Amino acid sequence: MENLTEPSLGPVGTVQGETPALRMIALLELITSRDQLFTLQSLVDQTGIPKPTLHRMLQQLENANLITRHSDGRHYATGSRMRRLAEDTLLNDTRNGARNAILRDLVEQVGESCNITALSGNEVIYLDRVETPEPIRVHLGPGSRVPAHCSASGKMIVSQFGVAQRERLWENGRLKRFTAHTITEYSALDHELARIRQQGYAVDQQEYIDGLVCISVLVPNASGRSNMCVAVQAPIMRKRASDLEELLPLLQRAAEDIARIEDLNDDSELEASGW
Structure with missing residues (x-):
């Protein structure tokens, strides 16, 4: 390597x-x-x-x-055990109830399925999800995984990485093609990540599932780098990527609300420990 x-x-x-x-x-x-x-x-x-x-x-x-x-x-x-520990902590966190309430409110506002995700290895793991009431939707429950290179959340999180970390992330194999829209060239993906880093949000243009688009933003983190995203997902028959971009203010507000939950719980834990 x-x-x-x-x-x-x-x-x-x-x-x-x-x-x-x-x-x-x-x-x-x-x-x-x-x-x-x-x-x-x-x-x-x-x-x-x-x-x-x-x-x-x-x-x-x-x-x-x-x-x-x-x-x-x-x-x-x-190692693998450390990564599983991190995943289990995120999936079973007691803050899930408060985060889920924010997701439910976001779904009511945008009318489409919304989820909270994190990066694990070279995959995105769904920490929580609220489905749209619309009859046509894709079911991806908590614990589901999708490849990072063809998901909005994966690209959003990876856009924060330096060159060496991106090389380690993709070193285990080629970028698998899932649809005609999947980015499979490393140079093209690097260009896409640079654009995402500049604009502050990422879009999945039917890159994982034909007919499905998604937009994602980071949950702000005091450290300056985040491993959590909020995303809106919709079938192309109801929303285009440009339609999802119009929802950015709502998505960013939900991400900020989730960040405040994280901060409040961290403060409570410090008080309980005597700090």
Whole structure:
């Protein structure tokens, strides 16, 4: 794989905890906050933890499938068990009720199916969805997955990534064609992502399912980068892409409302923990 050179990891992070288990969790938090592969030495430089201690911690995380080692034997990344943990947390979050209420209100306003999504690997996972009452609709319930390269939400989230992260995302195979509209050339997809990054929303122009269009925006995040989207989906017989673009103010308002729910719950959790 090309471009394994790590960019600067930024300010020194801390891996603190009263017990070994809590320090291990703190290390995982640091690892998952980065968008690049990492080496043992880079983490030593980042955390100040002695190399033998850090090596032992990484071995334990690798044995538990929470992180995985790259084929070069030096670089690490998050593992399958860590990704499943993140997905299960999002799918079973107690905030789902409040988010679902916002989705229901959005469906009433726009008359089409709406969903909340997140990126998992190179797929988009549906965290929540409210269907339109219209008889003609596509059923994609919570837990459903669609390829990121041909979904509005997937393209929206990936548009935030740097070149190296995008290369890692697509490295496992070609961009599969699902319809005549699917983008299957990497250069064309990069051009599309640049446009999405500039305009602040993404559109699926029948790229995954013939006759289905979708528009998506990010749920704002204080960190500056988000892994959650709100989207509106409709059959082409009722809405064109241009019709969906007219709904952007409603979609953006719903995304901001969801962001406030996330912030309020985070504040409540900090108060409960004594911070």
